[in-house]
Amino acid sequence: MRLSPGGDEASMAQSEDPSDNRGVRPPPDVNPRRDPALDFPDKPFREMTPGDYEALGYMSGLEVHQQLDTRSKLFCRCPSGRRVTKVDAEVLRHMRPTLSELGEYDGTALMEFKTKKEIVYLLERGTVCTYEMDDTPPFGIDEEAVRIAIEMAEMCNLNLVSELHVMRKQYLDGSIPTGFQRTAMVGLTGSIPFRVPELGMDRELSIRQLSLEEDSCREVSDVGHRITFRTDRLGMPLTEMVTEPELLTPLELQAGGRLLAQVARATRKVRRGPGAARQDVNVSVAGGRRVEIKGVHHHRRLPLLVHTEAFRQLNLLRIRAELERRGVTRESLSVPAQGVPWEVSSLVQEVSTLIRHSNYQPARQAVHRGETACAVRLPGFAGLLIHPTQPGVTFARERPTGSGVIACPVHHPFMSHSDLGAESLSSQHWSQLARALGADSGDAIVVVWAPGEDAATAAREVLIRAGEALVGIPPETRQGFPDGTTGFERILPGADRMYPDTDTPPLPIADRMVMEVRAGLAEPPWVREDRYRGMGLDARAARGLAVAPWAGLFDEIGPGKGEPARRLAGTLEKRIPFHSRRRRGAKPRQPEELPNAERLGPAVRALEAGEILPEALSRVVDALLEEVDRPAEEVLARYRRGPGDEDRVLAAVEEVVRRAALELDGRAPEVRLRWAMGEVAPAFLGRVAPLEVEARLASALGLNDGKEPTP
Numbered sequence: 002m003r004l005s006p007g008g009d010e011a012s013m014a015q016s017e018d019p020s021d022n023r024g025v026r027p028p029p030d031v032n033p034r035r036d037p038a039l040d041f042p043d044k045p046f047r048e049m050t051p052g053d054y055e056a057l058g059y060m061s062g063l064e065v066h067q068q069l070d071t072r073s074k075l076f077c078r079c080p081s082g083r084r085v086t087k088v089d090a091e092v093l094r095h096m097r098p099t100l101s102e103l104g105e106y107d108g109t110a111l112m113e114f115k116t117k118k119e120i121v122y123l124l125e126r127g128t129v130c131t132y133e134m135d136d137t138p139p140f141g142i143d144e145e146a147v148r149i150a151i152e153m154a155e156m157c158n159l160n161l162v163s164e165l166h167v168m169r170k171q172y173l174d175g176s177i178p179t180g181f182q183r184t185a186m187v188g189l190t191g192s193i194p195f196r197v198p199e200l201g202m203d204r205e206l207s208i209r210q211l212s213l214e215e216d217s218c219r220e221v222s223d224v225g226h227r228i229t230f231r232t233d234r235l236g237m238p239l240t241e242m243v244t245e246p247e248l249l250t251p252l253e254l255q256a257g258g259r260l261l262a263q264v265a266r267a268t269r270k271v272r273r274g275p276g277a278a279r280q281d282v283n284v285s286v287a288g289g290r291r292v293e294i295k296g297v298h299h300h301r302r303l304p305l306l307v308h309t310e311a312f313r314q315l316n317l318l319r320i321r322a323e324l325e326r327r328g329v330t331r332e333s334l335s336v337p338a339q340g341v342p343w344e345v346s347s348l349v350q351e352v353s354t355l356i357r358h359s360n361y362q363p364a365r366q367a368v369h370r371g372e373t374a375c376a377v378r379l380p381g382f383a384g385l386l387i388h389p390t391q392p393g394v395t396f397a398r399e400r401p402t403g404s405g406v407i408a409c410p411v412h413h414p415f416m417s418h419s420d421l422g423a424e425s426l427s428s429q430h431w432s433q434l435a436r437a438l439g440a441d442s443g444d445a446i447v448v449v450w451a452p453g454e455d456a457a458t459a460a461r462e463v464l465i466r467a468g469e470a471l472v473g474i475p476p477e478t479r480q481g482f483p484d485g486t487t488g489f490e491r492i493l494p495g496a497d498r499m500y501p502d503t504d505t506p507p508l509p510i511a512d513r514m515v516m517e518v519r520a521g522l523a524e525p526p527w528v529r530e531d532r533y534r535g536m537g538l539d540a541r542a543a544r545g546l547a548v549a550p551w552a553g554l555f556d557e558i559g560p561g562k563g564e565p566a567r568r569l570a571g572t573l574e575k576r577i578p579f580h581s582r583r584r585r586g587a588k589p590r591q592p593e594e595l596p597n598a599e600r601l602g603p604a605v606r607a608l609e610a611g612e613i614l615p616e617a618l619s620r621v622v623d624a625l626l627e628e629v630d631r632p633a634e635e636v637l638a639r640y641r642r643g644p645g646d647e648d649r650v651l652a653a654v655e656e657v658v659r660r661a662a663l664e665l666d667g668r669a670p671e672v673r674l675r676w677a678m679g680e681v682a683p684a685f686l687g688r689v690a691p692l693e694v695e696a697r698l699a700s701a702l703g704l705n706d707g708k709e710p711t712p
């Protein structure tokens with residue numbers, strides 16, 4: 002089925018309407034279960050069972066961004082996939098908020114504005130033009146990219162749109178100079194087989210949508226108020242595949258990530274290597290809401306990150322429950338929107354003088370540098386700032402990470418709080434601060450210090466963040482760290498961040514193009530797997546081969562069903578990685594790094610014809626790959642069975658028995674047999690079965706007690 006152009010445009014524009022089920026809706030923001038499992042014990046990842054995640058109400062979904070292997074960028078003719086370090090020019094920009102088309106400030110925009118960032122773009126002549134820098138309207142969309150996206154959509158059984166409607170997605174972190182990303186929906190609502198035997202899973206994975214979009218800049222550095230980007234990657238075509246949030250454990254999520262990567266790779270038209278595929282994951286638990294962890298580069302890293310996020314949400318929900326019990330309200334934390342906070346609210350005091358005379362070095366030095374220190378009273382928060390939210394992270398570090406992002410302090414630390422007691426300020430100073438703020442023992446006090454206006458921003462931010470504790474889980478995007486914890490990145494953008502691109506007319510997808518793509522459609526991994534099982538491979542081998550880089554080589558050689566297919570699959574699995582490592586110290590990634598079918602084909606033909614024995618195949622393949630300058634036929638000849646083999650075995654056995662008598666006189670018969678096998682068997686590998694050689698040797702050494710040699 003293909004959607005009418007009107008239908009999909011309307012569904013995008015009305016994506017907020019919950020009754021609209023024709024097209025795209027953002028993933029449900031709120032977990033459908035509203036009963037947080039507050040009493041569930043904090044458990045490490047390795048102790049968790051699928052039932053535990055069910056008890057937590059855990060759910061997750063994926064957005065996989067995959068760079069496509071096209072010659073050009075998506076909306077201009079600059080080359081795609083070229084990574085440069087040369088800089089020909091620099092462009093400096095400032096971010097400021099403008100009213101959105103709906104007449105409102107976007108939350109993300111406001112936050113970025115609060116940061117007052119200077120954004121620097123590093124340009125290299127060969128990889129960027131005036132389009133990326135917003136001086137020229139977009140050129141026609143890259144057809145190669147459209148075809149690859151259609152191919153992926155077809156593999157996922159998505160409903161293709163009949164026209165591409167280019168939309169603008171707000172992107173206000175500076176990583177796209179225009180402030181928006183051009184994106185076009187290609188297909189929606191489909192599913193793919195999701196079989197994970199090791200997790201006992203055999204079901205479908207629902208794919209919500211697939212879009213084609215532009216990549217953003219590479220970040221080079223982010224220090225203080227200055228963030229620097231390289232523009233070589235900017236505008237490269239990406240697909241974005243979004244699943245429904247039906248991955249119900251961290252390991253299911255990882256398997257889902259692996260499956261989507263396999264789908265993309267099956268096209269053989271996507272980029273590989275660091276940063277070529279990036280995954281965003283949406284996580285929530287019962288009582289919580291969707292939080293997005295951005296830019297995870299490998300699905301191996303997903304399980305621990307989402308496990309930690311699940312418990313972070315649970316801990317924030319526990320803190321909320323406790324605040325509610327204590328009767329803390331949002332009103333008790335609010336400050337007038339205008340004015341310097343310590344002049345307009347009793348919750349904030351400017352305390353530079355007191356800090357100047359304190360014993361706490363970082364704060365004292367900051368004030369001596371000319372920074373402003375202020376203290377914020379959080380009514381009813383005593384003891385909660387040190388409540389753990391993630392391994393090694395307390396609520397205080399959880400929330401003010403945000404004020405860190407917003408106020409951009411260059412010097413760390415930039416805050417302290419009363420739950421830490423005398424670790425920072427002395428108890429005498431905390432008492433003075435409490436008196437100044439009118440705080441009692443149920444309250445917490447946060448001290449922040451930063452240059453001038455930043456101190457005011459930071460103080461407000463502490464109160465905003467504390468207020469969010471009453472919401473429970475603030476809607477935000479987070480970045481993953483190698484230890485499995487996450488840190489605040491930015492506020493989750495609103496659903497209205499998409500609006501039509503006025504520079505690009507709707508682009509009909511020609512039926513002819515769809516037919517051409519279908520005719521050359523790559524075989525999806527699950528179809529491949531079934532085909533290999535049909536050739537006689539067992540489930541494990543079929544699954545492994547279906548996603549192996551050498552699957553194409555296997556098909557090209559085209560072994561016969563049964564033994565030849567099984568032998569070739571096993572040989573490639575063991576020997577290809579070995580030879581690649583030997584040559585380059587790395588696993589093969591691309592088909593062109595593999596040996597070709599002409600080189601290995603004759604060995605399989607000889608196996609099928611019974612001219613070499615099955616156990617010889619891997620040795621023959623080794624020889625063919627090691628002796629690259631020797632013709633295949635000459636290598637193979639050493640392993641082919643021939644009429645004289647029988648006589649030669651007899652002669653060799655006779656010879657070795659004579660030597661055994663001389664060299665191993667007096668040694669146990671088993672030792673002589675083992676030695677003799679080592680001397681004789683390799684020479685006949687492929688031609689005479691090792692068991693047969695062994696039987697003959699045993700007999701000649703007087704060991705086999707009259708047993709007949711195995712044929």
Ligand SMILES: [Zn+2]
Nearest residue numbers: 077079129130
């Ligand atoms: Zn360009």
